[in-house]
Amino acid sequence: MSPLRGGVAEVSDALLERLRAECAVHTAPDALATASRDWWPLAMVWDDDGTAITPAAAVAAPTSPEQVAAVARCCHEARVPLTVAAGRSGVCGASMPVHGGVLLDLTGLDGIVAVDDESLVLDVRAGTFGTPLEEALRAEHGVTLGHWPQSIDLSTVGGWLACRSAGQLSTRYGKIEDMVLGLDVVLADGRTVHTGGAPRAAVGPDLTQLFVGSEGILGIITGARLRVHPAPSAEVRAAFRFATFAAGLDACRRVLRRGATPAVLRLYDGIEADRHFGTGADGGEGDAILLVLDEGDAALVDAVLRVVHEECAGATAADPALLDAWLEKRNDVSALHHYIEQGAVVDTLELAATWSALPAVYDGVLAALRVFDDLLVASAHLSHAYTDGACLYFTFGGFPPKDQREDFYRRTWDAALEATVTHGAALSHHHGIGLNRARYARAALGTGLDVLAATKAALDPHGILNPGKLGLRSPWGDPAWP
């Protein structure tokens, strides 16, 4: 029996026939099983257990926005769930078709449409993967998007936009919502909307931002205009050791406060510093370590580095070669999968809070996790910083008995998310909420969840788009994973 509650939609042969007239449709069981899961660690556990998870009844693979619109129209008229996916690198189950129905695979809708070199604007299809995109931008236009999520090899432009992705160099280049000028969106009923398009506008609310982060529930992003930048001509690096994580946090705060925006400002707590760099005494907890990297115009990045050195004057300089170790492994996501195959239950929680709240958030989340005797690791690093606060990225896990893995996963996540909400942090910084954090959507959004639900009902009256997610009611029964 599927661990995902909620009903499974019926998909008629007539609908499949209509879909096949529009685009490629796959129904082979292997293809359905593969297309119906993402990188949610709990789903990996279920997979390892041989626990069946509701698959889609069909995978539709359009190669044009017009085909996407046609598929949406068919599903809307048939009132069948339509779940959008592409790289399926999400870690919260957001692209799992929990009520079956049709899975829309956008990876065939890929490629650069145009680059306006003068205006530094990229027009790109949603299914384009990160690494080939960045390579083409550099090779053919001498520009960079500057968006480096850890998943860059596995994830697509549309996924970044739908899940509010933030890359590793976001302090200089911004997060995905800062990069986007406009979107092409197909609504549930097949209508197409083009949002934005100018550097800035005051023509009602910014409709682009209504779809950024909507995780497939409000519309289907088929294309985007994104800001790019000249490929960097200079790079600067630095590394520092701090006696405490709190002292490192405060240095990061002071750097941002002065207006400096180093592309990378990563502060590891003592546990993670030792894990990644072997800097602890006798394998134990070491100093906190701060990695700094900036890239861009020489005049500007030199000035940024000067600010960083001034604000880190109280710390011990460390070897900037530590950056090499991080850069080498920064997009390697195989470790997680490896540990899970070994029987571990391990996951990461990224959240954001203001600087004044961060020390308590750090202590609070770790303390909440450490009440469990079977927890083996709980640690964190700062991964993204702002003038007003930062993102803390926690890693936690253990080796519970095989039949208790879901229980372990559930209680550790509950504890961590309770502490997150209690201490006033955002429920997610850049992973989204999907299925895994949906049960805390009300606690996080309050009556904002009603605003989201009303907007969803207005744009998708039959509720076909990615039902069962984000803590919203589903026509096929809810919650999917309570």
Place this chain on the structure above:
Amino acid sequence: MSPLRGGVAEVSDALLERLRAECAVHTAPDALATASRDWWPLAMVWDDDGTAITPAAAVAAPTSPEQVAAVARCCHEARVPLTVAAGRSGVCGASMPVHGGVLLDLTGLDGIVAVDDESLVLDVRAGTFGTPLEEALRAEHGVTLGHWPQSIDLSTVGGWLACRSAGQLSTRYGKIEDMVLGLDVVLADGRTVHTGGAPRAAVGPDLTQLFVGSEGILGIITGARLRVHPAPSAEVRAAFRFATFAAGLDACRRVLRRGATPAVLRLYDGIEADRHFGTGADGGEGDAILLVLDEGDAALVDAVLRVVHEECAGATAADPALLDAWLEKRNDVSALHHYIEQGAVVDTLELAATWSALPAVYDGVLAALRVFDDLLVASAHLSHAYTDGACLYFTFGGFPPKDQREDFYRRTWDAALEATVTHGAALSHHHGIGLNRARYARAALGTGLDVLAATKAALDPHGILNPGKLGLRSPWGDPAWP
């Protein structure tokens, strides 16, 4: 007869009585007339003509968010228009209660709630005016909001947010949507929503941005959390002359492209350069003039100025004292009123477009205006710049016969907006669209207008919030000013 078409709502004595039980309510004709207009130049012409414009039936003046919620609930239940206003410095008629009903004056809901000095976050009530806010932030906390709209003496935090305000130093400090972490919003039916609150979140779409720029149609902003910055410790200035406006545009483009973000980068075309600085030969058109100012941390602003000088190497250095002339008059909005009192019809149109489109936009809008023999002036300056484009701010006007002023206003605006849309520019950069540009909302937004209408219907089912604006249907007949 009012030049504003559309019906006038009935307001019962019973409703007035209910409102009076909640907060101060004004019904004196003078108070109603004053509260029912803003700085829309055409409304000033009507005023000068003695043309009556539909006033609100009552002004409700709450002093707490709870009172705002109560007023909304009353109007929602009575199905009476509720138009939010505060400083009424808008120039598009957005806060005019075109169907009568209740005008919600938020200027009594003012003051700083708190400043988190460590996180650089301001919590402020929506009715707070700009100048006292900035003064208090500097004097009591040593910080600046960095938001300097020309209207700063006349406008409020809530107005900035509702109309997507952009200040004169926005290239360093961002526009209002970049400054806001979260909002308190009262919905049409009186429910309260608190959005955001963390430096960043990936918990569904950013609901804060749904209300920013909504011009009072989706909800009533009663409070906001805004990012502030340390008061600047250094300032740098420069000025340059360019032989052509196009050459100056390209220099601005190159500065932004390198990642430099000088707070001020204002490029005047030859006509405006002569008007403001008397730099033309024999009172005629002069060189284009670029004013540059940055403020903040010394290391960073010095680096920015170096980039500016390098990219302006082909221009002639001008006297940085030109900045003094601009700084002295930059918030003086009396000139417009003065000209209108003299019988002139004069207005400004700000738009935004990508760099590759800008030269054609500049030429196209000016050419469209100059077909009119009775046009006396049409000129522009660049006021805000981005990596991908910029805002052009046009000024145009003439002295038509008194009885033809509305006709002159209408045809010049039509011509300018047609050219704006035709050349792919945004209909407004930071003034919003209100009544004046509403007839072009469909041309600007396409099916996005349907998305906005659906969202409006979901959040405000009786359509009471600021009806007749943004090109949406009004329950009391539309369009208000076609």
